Amino acid sequence: MPELVQAILQGDRRALARSITLVENDTAQGQQTLDALFPKTGKAHVVGITGASGAGKSSLVNCLVDILIQQDPKLQVAVIAVDPTSPFSGGSVLGDRIRMRAIAENPNVFIRSMASRGALGGLAHNTQAVSLVLDAAGYDFILVETVGAGQSEVEIASLAHSVLVVEAPGLGDDIQAAKAGIMEIADILVLNKADKADVDAAEMALRSMLAMGYPSTKTDGSVWVPPILRTVATDGKGVAEVVNAIQAHAEFLHSTGTWQQRDQTRLRAFLHGLLERKRNQEWQQFIQKEEFKQVLKKIYIHELSPYAAVEQLQSISFLKNSH
Amino acid sequence: MEEKKIRVLIAKPGLDGHDRGAKIIARALRDAGMEVIYTGLRQTPEMVVQAALQEDVDVIGLSVLSGAHMSLVPRILDLAKQAKLEDVRIFLGGIIPAEDAKALIKLGVKAVYGPGTSTTQVVEDIQTLFEKA
Numbered sequence: 008m009p010e011l012v013q014a015i016l017q018g019d020r021r022a023l024a025r026s027i028t029l030v031e032n033d034t035a036q037g038q039q040t041l042d043a044l045f046p047k048t049g050k051a052h053v054v055g056i057t058g059a060s061g062a063g064k065s066s067l068v069n070c071l072v073d074i075l076i077q078q079d080p081k082l083q084v085a086v087i088a089v090d091p092t093s094p095f096s097g098g099s100v101l102g103d104r105i106r107m108r109a110i111a112e113n114p115n116v117f118i119r120s121m122a123s124r125g126a127l128g129g130l131a132h133n134t135q136a137v138s139l140v141l142d143a144a145g146y147d148f149i150l151v152e153t154v155g156a157g158q159s160e161v162e163i164a165s166l167a168h169s170v171l172v173v174e175a176p177g178l179g180d181d182i183q184a185a186k187a188g189i190m191e192i193a194d195i196l197v198l199n200k201a202d203k204a205d206v207d208a209a210e211m212a213l214r215s216m217l218a219m220g221y222p223s224t225k226t227d228g229s230v231w232v233p234p235i236l237r238t239v240a241t242d243g244k245g246v247a248e249v250v251n252a253i254q255a256h257a258e259f260l261h262s263t264g265t266w267q268q269r270d271q272t273r274l275r276a277f278l279h280g281l282l283e284r285k286r287n288q289e290w291q292q293f294i295q296k297e298e299f300k301q302v303l304k305k306i307y308i309h310e311l312s313p314y315a316a317v318e319q320l321q322s323i324s325f326l327k328n329s330h
Numbered sequence: 331m332e333e334k335k336i337r338v339l340i341a342k343p344g345l346d347g348h349d350r351g352a353k354i355i356a357r358a359l360r361d362a363g364m365e366v367i368y369t370g371l372r373q374t375p376e377m378v379v380q381a382a383l384q385e386d387v388d389v390i391g392l393s394v395l396s397g398a399h400m401s402l403v404p405r406i407l408d409l410a411k412q413a414k415l416e417d418v419r420i421f422l423g424g425i426i427p428a429e430d431a432k433a434l435i436k437l438g439v440k441a442v443y444g445p446g447t448s449t450t451q452v453v454e455d456i457q458t459l460f461e462k463a
Contacts, residue, residue, distance in 0.1 A: 021414055024386040033332050097335070098360035104381060105370035111377050118384055122365045124333065288331055 011036075012043040015144050020117065023144050027119055030136045041136055044143035049270065051085075051142040052257050053149045055167030057129060057189065060155020062173040063199040065106035066240035067249070068150050072116055073109045074243075074250045075148060085117045085146040086110075087137055089130050091154045092122040099123075103152060117146065128162025129153035132284060135166050135277045156189055164192035165276035168269050169256045171249070173197045174213065176205035190216060193233045195252045201237035201245065210235060231259050336364040336460055337387040341378045342371050343406065346396035351423060355391060358449035362457070375402060379409040382418055389456055394424040399434070407438050419459060423447070 014022035029037030054071075056064050065088065072084050088103035101120035110116045119137065126132045130153055138149050153163050164170055172193035190196075196213055198206065213235050234252050238245035260266035293299060302319060305311035311319070340356045342349055349371055356366045367385045369377070382390050390410075394402060403422060410418060422434060423443040431442035441455060 021383060024384055028337075028386045032334050035332075092365075093360060096361045097363040098365060100356050100360045100366045100368055102368045102370075104367060108370075108377075111369075112374070112380060118381075120365075120367050120385060122335070124335075 009040065009043060011040055015040075015044065015140070016047065018145070023117065023140070024119070027137050027140055030140055031121065031131070031133050033133065037136075041139060044140060047143040048139045049142070051138070051146055051149050052169070053138055053142075053151060053167045053273070054253055055151050055153065055163035055170040056173060057153040057156045057160065057163050057170065057192075058173030058197075058199075059157070059175070059178055062155075062175045062178070063238075063240045064152050064155075064173050065103040067171075067173060067197065067199060067238065067246065068103075068152055069107045069109050070238075070240050070243045070246040071250060071253075072107075072113075072148075072150065074247055076110070076113060076115055078250070080115070082148065083115050083117075083146045084110075084148045084150065085119070085141040085144075086150045086152065087119050087121055087134060087141070088152045089121045089123055089134060089154050092124045094125070097124075117141065117144075123154055126162075127160070129156045129160030130162050130166065132280065135273070135280070138166065161189055161192050165272055168260060168266065168273075169194045169253055171195045171197055171253075173199050174209065175200040176203045176209040178209070191220075194231065194256050195249065196233050196235045197249055198235060198237045199240050202239050206237065210237070229263065231256065336389065336456065337367065337385060338364050338389040338391055338456070339367045339369065339378070339382050339385060339387040340391045340393070341369045341373045341381065342393050343373045343375055343378055343402045344394055344396045344398045345372060346394070347371055348395050349393070351395075352391075352393040355393070355423065355449060355452060358453055359391075359456070362453045364456070375405040375409055378406055379413050379415065382410065382415060383413050387418060388460065389419045389421060391421045391423065391452075394422065394426070397425070399424065399426055400430055403434050403439060404437055419456075421452070421456075423452075 011022055011026055015026055026037065026040045030041055056068055058064055068086055072086060075082055075084055090099055090101045090103060092099045099122040101122060103120055104111065104118060107118055121131045121134060121137065123131045134151060138151060141149050151163065151167060153160060170192050172189060174196065198210055198213065217233060236245060236248050236252060238249060240246060260269060302311065302316045306313060306316055338359055340352050342352050356368050359366045367381065367387065369381055392403065407420065419440045420438065421441050422439050426442050426444060434442060443452060
């Protein structure tokens, strides 16, 4: 077993941080490390936290982790906080740690900021891989905070076992809540900033949205109905109830056998993502080639339609079999 | 495809509440393509070093305007050594008298920047460090 892998399994935080960088940077050594760690994964409960920017995700994470650790001092909790990368410079300012003061020095907590590096689903391409490294390192809970999400950044649903969608008053009416996308992926709805004026109207909009999604709520426990929980994350109000809800959701997943389903969804999405990126890299190499430039020229003079061009390129054995 | 980014922690240890300079530097480094982890105000030396370790940064940029640099910075250097972060480069900005700057550089600080330093210079200094590597 490589030295780095052994160090991670023994709880060496420096080695853990190093290997996360290797995985994040798509290095060969990172991939080998993950290969070696993979048999040790599959125990952590991954909690996704998503919602609009400014809704209070980081403050909520700070409180959630603080309460989890207080309830069980032996618990190990990791946080992956994703912030956007500038499309112009490729750089980023990762500022989620600012709100995580209460947990910053706890030896059972590991916080890692990640830049999205061009990925559009609210996470970075390698967030899943990083969560697996933390899983192997023995973290019981891994909280993944997405970039400030609009409506369709729903990738977190295929990474987390439990998804928290954080809302705040004043962000939209009931039609916003009825739209497809981010509201659909919530296992737990958190209405943060509940000390603000419009909180009742905001809760009403969320309730009516839920009522449409779960018309005949079964009470036998076979269906999970997302609870709506009010919080004021900056002073911790209501956050203990969110922790309870996460634990209840984890229990629900285990008792109904759906935990495994979610886990398989996660792994399948991971594999799909890797294959897609590999194919994309091959494509990037292909567009350097002469055939591609020829076809492009014909499109530029409106002689060949882009659809017909795809057919033609396939026949030059590009999309069909690139090996 | 392999992609390496320079990661920088920008931290304000101690008790002064002026973080404008730190934010300007954070923004300039971002615009130069670096990933900047910004921790905000009133960090203890322990918090700074823990963050640097977890985030696996290449550079720590400290901003101190309170005059407490001679106690805060050596403490951070010491904790960094204990955490085996010897290869992390530490930069310091703020109101630092010349003789203090000299003493801190002797202790291991890579560079000290005073008021009026251009952001371009800081960016170039960091980039030069990693071009050589």
